[in-house]
Each structure stands twice: as C-alpha cells, then as structure tokens.
C-alpha cells in the first residue's frame with residue numbers, strides 16, 4: 001500500500017489525484033493532520049490516517065502496513081524545527097518497516113545548501129543513514145511559487161514584469177507535473193532507490209512577459225531592476241543571475257511521459273482560470 005503524507009496540501013492533493021489514475025483507491029492511504037479535511041478521499045475509498053510531524057507515535061501508527069511512503073517535506077521554515085519533524089517521519093517509517101521512502105527534496109541537495117535549503121541536504125543524509133530504500137525527488141521551484149496571481153495582476157495593471165535576473169533563465173515545474181512524477185515513481189517499479197533531478201523547461205523573465213502578453217492580449221514589457229529593488233525576492237534573483245537554475249535534465253519528462261508544462265501554457269491556464 002502507498003501512503004502520502006501532507007496529502008491535504010496543494011502538492012499532496014495532486015499526488016493523490018495522480019495516483020488514483022494508476023492504482024485502485026484501496027491501494028492508497030494518506031497521513032494528514034486533520035482527517036476531516038480529507039473526507040472526500042475517504043468517501044472515495046482511500047485510507048485516511050491521522051498523523052502529525054510533531055508526534056512520532058502518530059506517524060508510526062499511520063505508517064502501519066505501508067510499503068511505499070511519499071514523505072512530503074514540512075512547510076516549517078526554521079531548520080531545527082523542520083529537521084526534528086523530518087527525523088520523526090524517518091523514525092516512524094523505520095519503526096513501521098516501510099520498504100521504500102520517496103522524499104520531496106530540492107535540486108542541489110546532494111551538497112550543503114545556503115539557508116533553509118540545507119534542510120533538504122540534511123534530510124537526504126538522514127534518510128541515507130536510516131537504511132531505508134530512498135528515492136530523492138529533487139524538485140525545482142514550483143512555477144506557482146514564482147508566477148503567482150500577485151505577479152500576474154501586477155503585470156496586467158502596470159504593463160511590466162520586473163526582472164533582476166540579468167537575463168538568466170530559471171527552471172521551474174508545475175506542482176501537477178511534479179505530482180505526476182511522484183505517482184509514477186510510487187506506482188512503478190523502475191525508478192526507486194535513486195536521486196531524480198526533476199526540472200521543467202527553463203524560461204527567462206522576457207519570455208514570461210511575452211507569455212503574459214499573449215495570454216492577456218496586452219503589451220507587457222520587462223523592467224530591469226537590481227536585486228536590491230526586488231524586495232523579498234532579491235535573494236532569489238541573485239541565485240538566478242548566478243545561473244544556478246538554468247540546468248535541464250531528462251528525468252521529469254521521462255517519468256511523466258511528455259514534456260513538462262511550458263511557461264506559455266502555464267500562464268495561459270492561470271489567466272483563463274482567473275477569468276472563469
């Protein structure tokens with residue numbers, strides 16, 4: 001039986017949806033903090049179990065009888081709290097004798113990382129040490145995290161997209177494509193036990209401006225700014241400008257059996273949905 005943690009979150013829900021297209025509901029379980037939020041899944045025949053990353057015994061109990069576990073990283077920001085939660089998930093999986101754990105890591109987590117990203121490096125190492133068979137699903141930034149309704153509204157109002165990337169590209173992927181990849185790993189047999197580098201198609205902020213223009217029928221130009229002027233996103237622009245996120249790998253396309261969603265299709269979908 002396959003279990004997905006944090007299944008009431010935005011990514012977790014998409015994984016369960018993708019899994020249910022591949023396996024019967026009786027083969028799927030979820031571990032969630034608030035089971036009432038997963039009532040629809042229970043009605044569909046999915047086993048809904050209560051578990052909290054802050055409570056080891058709840059995790060141990062929830063993982064009973066599970067062969068494949070999708071361990072979705074905690075949204076907690078502080079590394080010590082996040083790592084204590086992750087250590088509990090790993091310990092719960094060990095105690096329940098889970099056969100295989102897939103962990104939602106981040107690109108680059110084979111090496112130590114700056115700031116909060118280091119939690120992924122530390123979690124990968126803790127999983128390796130645990131003796132469990134592990135698959136690291138190394139995610140890029142979600143496209144949704146960057147191309148969010150706030151950015152689109154701002155672009156449509158001002159006619160501009162702010163860019164401090166120095167023209168460098170960033171490789172993002174939609175939550176739905178990453179969820180489909182996780183479902184393929186969990187329900188298949190061929191891709192377990194190794195790191196998977198999941199990248200979409202890189203795009204630049206000029207291409208983003210063009211995509212918004214095409215989707216809205218407006219003229220959207222690029223306003224070049226410094227990373228200092230980019231406010232809370234300044235650190236991210238510095239990393240993009242250093243070329244850290246330009247890499248393209250074949251793993252995501254291979255797992256989902258098609259090209260990941262392009263920035264054009266992503267923007268068109270968000271604009272269409274916001275208008276309907």
Ligand SMILES: NC(=O)c1ccc[n+]([C@@H]2O[C@H](COP(=O)([O-])OP(=O)(O)OC[C@H]3O[C@@H](n4cnc5c(N)ncnc54)[C@H](OP(=O)(O)O)[C@@H]3O)[C@@H](O)[C@H]2O)c1
Pocket residue numbers: 006007008009010011012032033034037051052053054072073074075076085104139140141142145
């Ligand atoms: N790659 C990226 O760009 C990116 C961006 C953002 C986040 N992330 C990471 O990817 C994960 C999934 O993203 P998302 O967009 O699905 O986030 P999300 O929608 O905020 O969902 C987070 C999930 O974590 C659950 N959770 C929080 N604290 C918990 C605890 N103590 N015990 C058990 N479950 C707990 C929440 O449960 P409730 O439903 O009960 O609230 C929710 O289901 C995040 O947690 C974060 O680690 C990645």
